[in-house]
Amino acid sequence: MTAAAARYLLKLSRPRFWLYLAGPVAVGVVYAAASTADLFTPTTLTLFAYFLLPANVLLYGVNDVFDVDVDAENPKKEGREVRYGGDRLVPVAVVVCGGLALAPVALTPPLTWPWLAGFLALGVAYSAPPLRLKTRPPLDSLSNGLYVLPGAAAYAAVAGRHPPLLAVAGGWLWTMAMHTFSAIPDIEPDRRAGIETTATKLGERRTYAYCAACWALAAVAFGLLDVRLGALIGCYPVGVVLVARSSVAADRAYWWFPAVNTVVGALITMGGLWRLVHG
Secondary structure, three states: OOHHHHHHHHHHOOHHHOHHHHHHHHHHHHHHOOOHHHOOOHHHHHHHHHHHOHHHHHHHHHHHHHOOOHHHHOHHHHOOOOOOOOOOHHHHHHHHHHHOOHHHHHHOOHHHHHHHHHHHHHHHHOOOOOOOHHHOOOHHHHHHHHHOHHHHHHHHHHHOOOOOHHHHHHHHHHHHHHHHHHOHHHHHHHHHOOOOOHHHHHHHHHHHHHHHHHHHHHHHHHHHHOHHHHHHHOHHHHHHHHHHHOOOOHHHHHHHHHHHHHHHHHHHHHHHHHHHHHO
16 A cells, blocks of 8 residues: 555544544443453454554545445545545545454453444445435434444453443433534535535524533433533533534534543543552
């Protein structure tokens, strides 16, 4: 592979969003660990490595291949992202990265496999025909629970049991809100391309309300596990209301979220580490 091809795939994988898949792995490991010895093992490191880069190439590569017509109208592809041009590199990279999923499968117990299989199935079905869930509201929003599945897989691999249902539900609702908020800047390009999404159906103002409601329910679910988690996630519905009532455009606010989510994820992870070390 040439240096130019590697740079192209790197940009295609959306480095700003790498932690959207790898971050839940870290959280799942930290909260499943019984001791610090459980944090860094061949299994946990393989899971983190896979969901840091190959899984992102798989997810966004499938998206770009089947969105080639839609992306012709999408201004995000002009600078921060790349526009797929029909070359063979991306489909080949997608197949290779799908095959690399065999590494975490080989190192994890069968308890983990449904979570991994769920990620692969939803990651492909979200963009690829015949399901193409991203064009079937509200399944486009609901299917984005796929971002929770790496964390659930990591938890199951380390703890030897499935993660708490409230944690999965809270994370699923959080991802539904995050996905739908990210679709707000695409409302007009999607409408011009004839694509239906939850955001195009609701319109901008009602999409803000939908995101606030999903994030509020996520805060309730996490709050039932730990009131501190609920308070932290509760910042999201407040934030989206502030954005909706301000003059800040959604396409600008959208690019704040990688930093915000990294900070929130770091706080959640540090809380788990504190519990692990201090009891």
